[in-house]
Amino acid sequence: MRILAATDFSTRSQRAVRRAGLMARDSDAELTLVHVVDDDQPTDLVALETREANRILGEQIGAVGELRGLPSRALVVAGDPFDGILRAAASTAADLVVMGAHRKQLLLDILVGTTIERVIRTGPFPVLMVNGEVEQPYRTALAPVDLSGTSVNAIRTGMALGLPGGARLALVHAFLPLAKGQMFYAGLSPDTIDGYVADERLRATKELTAFLDANGLDDHGQSVRIEEGAPFEVISAAVEQSKPDVLIIGTHGRTGIVKALLGSVTEEVLRSLDVDILAVPPIR
Template identity: 80%
Template sequence: MRILAATDFSTRSQRAVRRAGMLARERGAELTLAHVVDDDQHPYMVALEMREAERILGEQIGAMAELQGLHVRPLTVAGDPFDGILRAGASASADLVVMGAHRKQLLRDILVGTTIERVIRTGPFPVLMVNGEVEQPYRTALAPVDLSELSVNAVRSGLALGLPGGDRLAIVHAFTALGKGQMFHAGLSARVIDGYVAEERMRATNELAAFLKANGLDDHGQPVRVVEEGAPFEVIATAVKQVKPDVLIIGTRGRSGITKALLGSVTEEVLQSLDVDILAVPPIR
């Protein structure tokens, strides 16, 4: 296994490097620590900053507790931050890219997205966005599943990368009770509507169980299942508060239409709004 940790030497990047070191130690993985120098400046300044980055990388490798005893390869790349990270990931043949939570720059984010969102959107690598302090190995994971192959791929990738499985994995599934609004406008009683929603929840629960079994995802100690009515993001956010996972595993694209785009635009909202560490997994290409 090969891990690339991208750092801009900020506090949020230090958390990502520490998490990457912890994962590398757990998995016996090769670790590359990369920094991208902006090349939109005079070549003399680029060369100067490259040398300084190499010095700081060496200091971090020597001083950070989570990196002690590991073989860590320092790598400096010149270019645009997101493109540089993609090239560094390719150079390291990375199975996982670890980055710190993005720094919001409202106007720029609206126009082009943050660096981490661009890496996730355009790159072939699973990307772990580290939001929290690094205190212990991951023990619990939560994965949204929308009954698509993309969500299956995300869960499988998380397990393959050594994120929690078995009874430490919880599955969250959002469903829509399509007739609820019509029943309300028709003046039916709350008891009747609640009964209908309960039936829809049971149907969704059974569909999820069959889906997990068909894809071999119930072979890991019967993961906890959270099945709730509502918009996907709201259901995911509520599940994060209830389950309190160490990491959330989510795919980057999904179905659209009446079944909801659980793994498309919802992923962006998750990345922008939730404080939990997030593993974003691209579709198989």
């Protein structure tokens, strides 16, 4: 396995470097640290910053505890941050890109997206966003399942990357009883509405069971929870209740201005939840 850890030398990206080192050590993976130098400046300054970045990366490889004694290499590229990271990931044939959570910039983030969101949105690589302190290997994981191939691919990718599986992996599925609101406004009794919701939960349970069975995910010992609500609300509540070490989620292939303005469940998760998140793109 090959891991690429991107760093801008901030505290946030330092966590990503440490997590990448821990994962590389546990999986005997090849590790590359990359820093992107802004090339929209005089050539002499680009060269100076490149030399300085190489020096700092070399120092980190020797000083960071999780990297000490681990075969690692430094890579400095010039360009826009998200494009430079994607080019570095492609050149190293990375199986995983590890990045720190980036500071949000309000309107700019809404219209363009943070660097990590742009890497996830435009690249073919699984991206691990590290939010928490790095103390030990991941012990527990949570994965939303929305009855799509994307969610199956995310779970399988997480397992292949060495994230917790079996009994340490919990699955969560959201269902929405669409007629519930109409029944309420129509003045139907609470018992009637509760009966309808119970029937919808049973239907969702049967659909999920059949889906997991068809995709070979029913025999790994993981726990499964089915909750009423919109996807983000259900995912957020499950994270708050179970406090997993890492959340595994697939991304859907929407592009263009619709995605930029409306976002997606994955982007809302990335922007709102304070948990390490593995975002896995669909198979292309």
